[in-house]
Amino acid sequence: MTGQTDQQRGYRAVSYKEHSDKDLVRLCLKSDERAARELVERFERPVFSLVYRMVRDRELAEDLTQEVFVRTFNNLQRYDRSYKFSSWLFKIAYNLTVDYLRKKQVKTISMHGSPDAVTPERQEATSLSLESDEESPDAMVEARELAGYLEDAIAQLRPEYRTAILLRHVEGRPYEEISDIMGVPLGTVKTYIFRARRELRDLLEDRWDEGDEE
Amino acid sequence: MNTNHQARTRHLQAEELETLAIPGDHRLPARSSAHVADCERCRRDVEELQTLHALLQALAPLQPVVGFSDRVMQHVRLPLPWRVRVLQAVRKHQLATAAAFAGAAAAVGVGLTWIARYPELTPMTIAAFLVQRFTAFVWSGVMEVGRFVYGSGVLETAQGIAGQVTPVSAFVAVATVTLIGLASFRILLSLMEIDPALVTSHLRLRRRVRG
Numbered sequence: 246m247t248g249q250t251d252q253q254r255g256y257r258a259v260s261y262k263e264h265s266d267k268d269l270v271r272l273c274l275k276s277d278e279r280a281a282r283e284l285v286e287r288f289e290r291p292v293f294s295l296v297y298r299m300v301r302d303r304e305l306a307e308d309l310t311q312e313v314f315v316r317t318f319n320n321l322q323r324y325d326r327s328y329k330f331s332s333w334l335f336k337i338a339y340n341l342t343v344d345y346l347r348k349k350q351v352k353t354i355s356m357h358g359s360p361d362a363v364t365p366e367r368q369e370a371t372s373l374s375l376e377s378d379e380e381s382p383d384a385m386v387e388a389r390e391l392a393g394y395l396e397d398a399i400a401q402l403r404p405e406y407r408t409a410i411l412l413r414h415v416e417g418r419p420y421e422e423i424s425d426i427m428g429v430p431l432g433t434v435k436t437y438i439f440r441a442r443r444e445l446r447d448l449l450e451d452r453w454d455e456g457d458e459e
Numbered sequence: 460m461n462t463n464h465q466a467r468t469r470h471l472q473a474e475e476l477e478t479l480a481i482p483g484d485h486r487l488p489a490r491s492s493a494h495v496a497d498c499e500r501c502r503r504d505v506e507e508l509q510t511l512h513a514l515l516q517a518l519a520p521l522q523p524v525v526g527f528s529d530r531v532m533q534h535v536r537l538p539l540p541w542r543v544r545v546l547q548a549v550r551k552h553q554l555a556t557a558a559a560f561a562g563a564a565a566a567v568g569v570g571l572t573w574i575a576r577y578p579e580l581t582p583m584t585i586a587a588f589l590v591q592r593f594t595a596f597v598w599s600g601v602m603e604v605g606r607f608v609y610g611s612g613v614l615e616t617a618q619g620i621a622g623q624v625t626p627v628s629a630f631v632a633v634a635t636v637t638l639i640g641l642a643s644f645r646i647l648l649s650l651m652e653i654d655p656a657l658v659t660s661h662l663r664l665r666r667r668v669r670g
Contacts, residue, residue, distance in 0.1 A: 273537055273538070274537075274538055275540060276537045276538065276539050276540060276543070277537075278532070278537065281532065281535055281537055282528060282532055285528045285531050285532065285535075286528050289523055289527055289528060289531070290520065290521070290522055290523075293521055293522070293523045293527075294520070294521040297521050298521070306523075307523050307524065307527065310523060310527075310531075311527075311530065311531050311534060314531045314534075314535060315531070315534050315535055315536075318535045318536065318537055318538075319536060321537070321538055322538055391514070392517070392518060392519060395514055395515070395518065396518070410515070411515075414511070414512050414515035414516065415515050415516065415518060421661065421664050421665070424661070430658075430661070431658075431661040432658075435473065435474075439473055442508070442511060445511060446507065446511065
């Protein structure tokens with residue numbers, strides 16, 4: 246009996262993984278909690294990554310990401326199925342984060358932690374953890390250093406530029422979807438991305454030149 | 460020949476550079492690729508974009524803490540089907556629900572008792588009476604609107620204008636309004652620094668995505 250239940254559970258788990266986002270939304274509207282969990286697990290990483298790179302504080306990013314999902318599920322009946330679910334979710338994440346940044350007037354935060362972090366523990370909690378697949382310690386240090394410069398440079402961009410370039414180059418979202426997410430015309434998205442690249446190029450100029458020399 | 464020459468000599472646009480720098484489904488015409496081979500500036504732009512894209516792609520993947528989805532699920536309230544919502548409301552407001560049911564039952568009882576006093580009232584005669592009253596109500600509404608339009612003199616004014624309009628003046632008026640509309644739209648786009656070609660391609664893509 247227990248074996249059969251486990252088998253049933255396993256079958257259901259696999260079937261939820263295979264569902265499309267829109268099917269999962271339909272199930273959520275029928276109060277299916279497993280479908281909601283699948284959606285959370287499917288999108289927690291990209292949403293968290295975007296929010297984290299916007300606010301640069303792990304605890305805050307987790308709180309905001311949680312709020313994004315809560316708002317999404319609370320307003321699920323308003324979701325227009327002619328759009329991609331991920332676009333709608335990112336739109337909520339973008340609006341919530343930008344609202345937060347506007348209210349708090351947060352502009353730039355170093356990769357070494359939030360400027361509000363007054364204790365070493367708090368600095369540790371708010372700093373970025375960088376990972377690398379490199380095996381050599383030197384290469385790892387170099388990769389961490391470069392990633393740090395890049396994260397710092399991204400943090401110095403305007404929130405709109407930051408969102409646009411992260412969605413385009415890190416999440417690989419097409420321009421039209423970014424336009425829907427940010428609620429701005431396609432031409433504006435292209436301008437944001439163009440300017441963001443130019444600013445990143447300028448901010449990383451020293452590192453860039455070093456790379457060219459090598 | 461001339462077009463080919465222009466394509467080979469002009470520098471690549473931002474979108475063309477991206478198509479070359481970032482691997483994807485899109486492909487550039489051979490002449491644009493050939494231009495990059497000859498042009499130092501465009502080659503440098505493509506390489507820079509490739510480097511930036513590679514750097515951004517290599518950024519460390521960020522994960523929330525383990526068990527984050529459990530934490531989120533504790534705060535999520537999924538929309539309930541209407542039957543469940545009604546049952547919950549009934550359970551929550553038992554007294555009010557009971558009073559509402561009692562009131563409704565009393566009203567139905569009084570109505571049935573009243574009907575029972577008149578044996579000539581069958582379901583068919585009641586239905587016919589209701590249909591007749593509803594039709595009369597709608598018809599009186601239509602008549603009121605008609606009286607208002609006639610009384611306001613709108614019809615006479617329209618007839619007066621129609622008598623003076625020739626096909627040519629109608630065409631000129633429509634064309635002028637259309638041109639003013641298009642010009643205003645172009646001015647608006649230029650103020651917002653939007654390329655009009657992008658608007659049409661955006662609308663086309665939107666239609667495709669929705670379709």
